[in-house]
Amino acid sequence: MKRTLYIKFLLAYLLFGIFGFIVVATFVYSMTLDRLRRDKADNMYQVATQIANTYAADLYNSETSLETVHGELSSLSKYMDNSPIWIVNPSGRLVLDSSRMLEPGKEIVITGFDPTITGSSYYTTGNFWSSFNQEMLSVFAPITANYKVQAYVVIHTPIATLEKKANTFLNISYLMLIVLFLLSLIILIFFTELVYVPLRKITRATEQYAAGNMGYEFSVESEDEMGYLAASLSYMAGEIARSEDDQKKLVANVSHDFRSPLTSIRGYLVAMQDGTIPPEMHEKYLGIVINETDRLTKLTNELLTLNNMSTKGMLLKKVDFDINSVIRKVAESFGGTCMDKNIAIELVLTDDKMLVNADVDKIQQVLYNLVDNAIKFSHHDSSVKIETTEKHSKVFVSVKDSGIGIPKEDLKLVFDRFYKSDASRGKDKKGTGLGLAIVKEIIKAHDENINVISTQGVGTEFIFSLPKSAAMDADDEE
Numbered sequence: 001m002k003r004t005l006y007i008k009f010l011l012a013y014l015l016f017g018i019f020g021f022i023v024v025a026t027f028v029y030s031m032t033l034d035r036l037r038r039d040k041a042d043n044m045y046q047v048a049t050q051i052a053n054t055y056a057a058d059l060y061n062s063e064t065s066l067e068t069v070h071g072e073l074s075s076l077s078k079y080m081d082n083s084p085i086w087i088v089n090p091s092g093r094l095v096l097d098s099s100r101m102l103e104p105g106k107e108i109v110i111t112g113f114d115p116t117i118t119g120s121s122y123y124t125t126g127n128f129w130s131s132f133n134q135e136m137l138s139v140f141a142p143i144t145a146n147y148k149v150q151a152y153v154v155i156h157t158p159i160a161t162l163e164k165k166a167n168t169f170l171n172i173s174y175l176m177l178i179v180l181f182l183l184s185l186i187i188l189i190f191f192t193e194l195v196y197v198p199l200r201k202i203t204r205a206t207e208q209y210a211a212g213n214m215g216y217e218f219s220v221e222s223e224d225e226m227g228y229l230a231a232s233l234s235y236m237a238g239e240i241a242r243s244e245d246d247q248k249k250l251v252a253n254v255s256h257d258f259r260s261p262l263t264s265i266r267g268y269l270v271a272m273q274d275g276t277i278p279p280e281m282h283e284k285y286l287g288i289v290i291n292e293t294d295r296l297t298k299l300t301n302e303l304l305t306l307n308n309m310s311t312k313g314m315l316l317k318k319v320d321f322d323i324n325s326v327i328r329k330v331a332e333s334f335g336g337t338c339m340d341k342n343i344a345i346e347l348v349l350t351d352d353k354m355l356v357n358a359d360v361d362k363i364q365q366v367l368y369n370l371v372d373n374a375i376k377f378s379h380h381d382s383s384v385k386i387e388t389t390e391k392h393s394k395v396f397v398s399v400k401d402s403g404i405g406i407p408k409e410d411l412k413l414v415f416d417r418f419y420k421s422d423a424s425r426g427k428d429k430k431g432t433g434l435g436l437a438i439v440k441e442i443i444k445a446h447d448e449n450i451n452v453i454s455t456q457g458v459g460t461e462f463i464f465s466l467p468k469s470a471a472m473d474a475d476d477e478e
Contacts, residue, residue, distance in 0.1 A: 013188060017181050024173045033166040040162060041123040041139055047080065048141035048153040056087055056143040060150045066096065073098040081161070086154040087143070088113065092129075095151055115140055115152055125159060135159040198226045205233060214241035261292040316359040316445060320469040323356045323363070323395060324349045327386055330367045334375055341380050345371075348387040355469035356395050362442045363466065367399070369435040370462050374401035377460070390468065398463045405456035414452055415440040439464075 055072050058064040073085045077098040085098040092113030094102065102108065112129045123139045141153040198220040208216035214237050220230035268285045271277040277285055331345045338345060356363075367386075374384045382402040389396045406414060415436050443450045443464050450464035 010188075013184070016184075020177050020181070021174070024170070024177055028173050029166055029170050032169045033162060036162045036165055037125070037137060037159075040157060041137060044080075044083070044137070044139040044155045044157065045122050045141060047076070048085075048139050048155050051076070051085065052141040052143045052153045056151065056153055057145060059087075060143060060145040070096055070098065070101065080155070081157070083155055083157045086156070087151050088154055089151045090115070090149060115142075128154075128156065132156070137162065194222070194224075195226065198222060198230060202226075202230055202233060205230075205237070209233075209237050209240075214238075214244065258296065261296050265289050265292050316362065318357055318359055320355050320357050320471060321360045322353050323388060323397065323466065324352065324354045326360065326364050327367060327388070327397070330364060330371055331386065333368070334371055337375055338384075341375065341378070343375055343378055343380070344383040346383050346385045348385065350388045350390050350395075354388055354390065354395055355472045356466040357469045358446055358466050359442075362445075366439045366442050366464065367397070369439050370399040373435060374399050374403070374460070377401060377403035379403060393468045394465045395468050396463055396465050398461055400459060400461035402459040405458050405460055406452070406454040407456050411452060411454060415450075 051073065055064070055069045059066060059069045069087075073096065077083055077085050082099070085096075086094060087096040088094055088110060092110040094108040094110065096102070110129050110131060118124050118140055122141070123137060125135060125137055127133070128136055128138050135158070136156045137159055139155045142149045143151045143153060201218050201220055205216055205218045216237070218230070218234065220227050222230075268277070268289050272282055272285060327347065327349065331347060334345065337343075371384065371386070378384060378401045384402075385398070385400045387398040387400070389398070439462075440450060446466065448465045448467070450462060452460065452462050454460035
């Protein structure tokens, strides 16, 4: 995100404030003034109608005198903020003015007086045919007697008074707009601190990561979604960096493990070719060359297996099978190796038959790798114990040896690819360091766990779990 985006946001904010004041100054003022004018006209018309039906009607019915009506209307005018109240006959002659006493014999005529000027309304604005030197709001109410309009009650009020009230409301609107503007400014500040600044950090970090700088560190001190996003991004970069390191280590280990046997093979073949190794010794060294090629083949196959597990995922063919039977077959396959080292395989199996639900071929490979390791690192004249136990719908398989053990500091590395402890390198001549990594991937694909317990000089135990078959659970319930 570029800073220009933030500047544009600020400009938009300022424009919002400016247009807000313009809108208030124009539309709010005009609408307020119009509303005040109509409300005032309504009130004045009600009073004018009441006068026309009472005082003025009594006057024209000769039930009261002009002086009495003048006195009443003068009092009423003061109550209405000194708004002049007139009685005007249809010809425009002023009959009564609440603000003054008309001189006897002096006739005041409003030239051009026309009560129909209001149209469908009951009020008009202007100087009332030049009767005032300012704009007035004037309301008409007819006085009827003997089914004939005798005159009109006209009440006036200055428009300036209404404009003053409208300006008061306008000032209140300005004040509210300023308060709203300040509140939105506070929100903008919070937005800057809580959203924009963290987003800038995250954007900068993504640019660094995109450029290959996975070691770039940043932090967002927040426990909301923004903080979670930053933590996830940082974690992703760490995982990518770790993956790159693992890839470099993989290439280095593969190169090393391929270079050694290839060097040996080439050395022996050249020696046989140039006569350094006499013909009678060729068979011996050809056997060594074949062993080295077998080692390379095993390494290649295990690398392909791991690669397929990582890229395509592992396809499992889960079936119910007897894990005890598989253990017995694996143990039998190591009979010759155990005889050479005088190692006994002890089987401690729960029940004669223990059904689990898993991929039988993959689990057989797990057992083979674990037993192969156990025998490989066991001392002569010792034993390897394979045990099964059942707990909470799980079957736990343990492979335990009495061998050299694994150093404490290396326990967390045993399932890493190409891992070989210093103590095991002398005993594992043909190992690739991939067997336990394959075991881990297979158990993980079954959504199960494998753990290792080891004491250096005493022995090592691997324990993994498998789900017990539903058929076994049904039998147990019966």
